[in-house]
Amino acid sequence: MPATEETTIDERRKHHTRMRASYQATARRCHGKMGQMTARHSSAPGRSSMDTFTASPEAAIAFYDDLTDPNARAMVDFLRDRAGQRFEAREIMTALGFARHSDVARAAFAVGEAARQHGLTRPWNEAQLGYMMAPETADLLERAS
Numbered sequence: 001m002p003a004t005e006e007t008t009i010d011e012r013r014k015h016h017t018r019m020r021a022s023y024q025a026t027a028r029r030c031h032g033k034m035g036q037m038t039a040r041h042s043s044a045p046g047r048s049s050m051d052t053f054t055a056s057p058e059a060a061i062a063f064y065d066d067l068t069d070p071n072a073r074a075m076v077d078f079l080r081d082r083a084g085q086r087f088e089a090r091e092i093m094t095a096l097g098f099a100r101h102s103d104v105a106r107a108a109f110a111v112g113e114a115a116r117q118h119g120l121t122r123p124w125n126e127a128q129l130g131y132m133m134a135p136e137t138a139d140l141l142e143r144a145s
Helices: 005-040 057-065 070-081 089-096 101-117 135-144
Strands: 125-127 130-132
Touching: 057 135, 070 089, 070 101, 070 135, 089 101, 089 130
Parallel strands: none
Antiparallel strands: 125 130
16 A cells, blocks of 8 residues: 555654653653662762752852852852743853853853752752752842842
8 A cells, every 4th residue: 555645644643652652661660760860979968969959048158159150150040030940051051141052061060069068959950851940949049149
């Protein structure tokens, strides 16, 4: 039977359905492993990188004061001012006028290092879909700035 536009579309739908099912099965298998990985790859001793940024007002002030890298501080301020919204690295790069995508990664690293030195996690949630700061964290850092 010759391929028609209908069968081609139907075949594409079946293919996408199979791919989605395969991806979901892989995600379910890996989900349990992610918990094990975050315990080993924490940004602060004894803390998972998935933990919420919790700090006393004094610790938040010390952390914020230690952000001497202007790009790191700009990134924290950007996310703090837009708490609860998720941004991809490219959006942050454009909004802050960074020259390269790697400037976002360097800023994120600098923030992570400053947080680690104070026994804290990075003050945002990081995922494939981008960076997002919780409103509670933004409030704490707003008071610290």
